[in-house]
Amino acid sequence: MNAPRKKASTDEAAPAAADHDDAAPGSLTDADIYDDIVRAIQDHRLLPGTKLVEAKLGEVFGVSRTRIRQVLVRLAHVQLVTLSHNRGATVAQPSAEEAREVFEVRRLLEPTLLQRFIARAKPADIKRLADCIDAEEAARMRGDRHQAVRLSGEFHQLIAAGAAHATLDRVFNELVSRTSLILMTYGAVEPTLLRPQGGSQARWLDGCSCRDHRGLLAAIRQRDAQLAEQRMDDHLRHLESSLCFNQSAPASTDLGAVLRPTGTTG
Known part of the structure; x- marks a missing residue:
């Protein structure tokens, strides 16, 4: 949505040591790098299982491996990245049980x-x-699937922000990012209708339905909390029921193709 965006990061939930940004004036801060990676996950550009090589990320963002390592630790803290002694850092691949838990909490x-x-x-x-x-419907019409996916999640984030509960808002934004990982891992594989050229196979990208969101919006306009809650519950259960837990994981992603190029600050 083209509404003012909240930061994707959940800085308050990260370890205190991660709050120290030693970036030079005009360069990317650790928070910038963190938010770029979170947005790439939420947009379905950075896929589960993708190796997050410190040296490669340092080249992409134009910063040291030490700073990249600090960001990866923060991402692991909110369960978006898995850190392994043998494999290094990878984008998290939630288990079926974790997927069900996330929807239950939502x-x-x-x-x-x-x-x-x-x-x-x-x-x-x-x-x-x-x-x-x-904006989401317009993005779908023009075939901008990443924008459509981002706006789909942002609808829910706007509600959370407007609820004016800082603690719940912080927890919820973590859940939105983890939901993106779940949809990329277990979303049904179908021929995409969003790419003008057609013919390719893609993970199920609809995520939240515009129709469901319009139904929620109608209940909100009526100030009918009970109806809105029922429609939200139906919506989340529909999303969860659409997951396929018996399929192969999506292919990984080239980091340089989906993240900010070196020297870019805006």
Whole structure:
């Protein structure tokens, strides 16, 4: 959605040592690098199992391996990266059990966020949700699948932000990133309808349905918390039921192709 974006990072949940940014003025900070990697995961550009080679990431971002290592530790802290003595760092591949747990927690958490959002939402907040859905549909129409996926998750993040509960918001944003990993790992493989050239196979990219989101938005506009909660629960259960736990993992990704090139600061 083209609404003002919140930071993708969950800095408050990271180890205190990660808060020290020694970047030179005008260069990328550790927070910039962290947020870029999180966004690449949320956009389905950085796939589960991808090796995060410190030297390669250092080249991509134009920083030292020491700083990359600090960022990877922070990502591991929120379960987006797996650190192994033998394999180094890889993008996390959630197990089927972890996938079910994430959806269970979301079903517990999002009704509370909805209640708080509906109680506090101003017309501008509701308009941001509507604009988000419109932007997602436009992205799907033009074949911009990464933008569509990002906006799909951001709809939920706008509700969490508008609920004005800092602790739940921080936890929820971690769940959104982990949901992206789950959809990339277990989403059904279908011919994509989003690429104009067609014919290729891709992971199930719909994620959240625009139709489901419009139904939620209608309940929010009516200030009907009970109806909104039921529609959110149905929506999350539909997402979970669409997962396929008996298929091969997606192919890994070239880091340089999906992350910020060296020297880019904006």
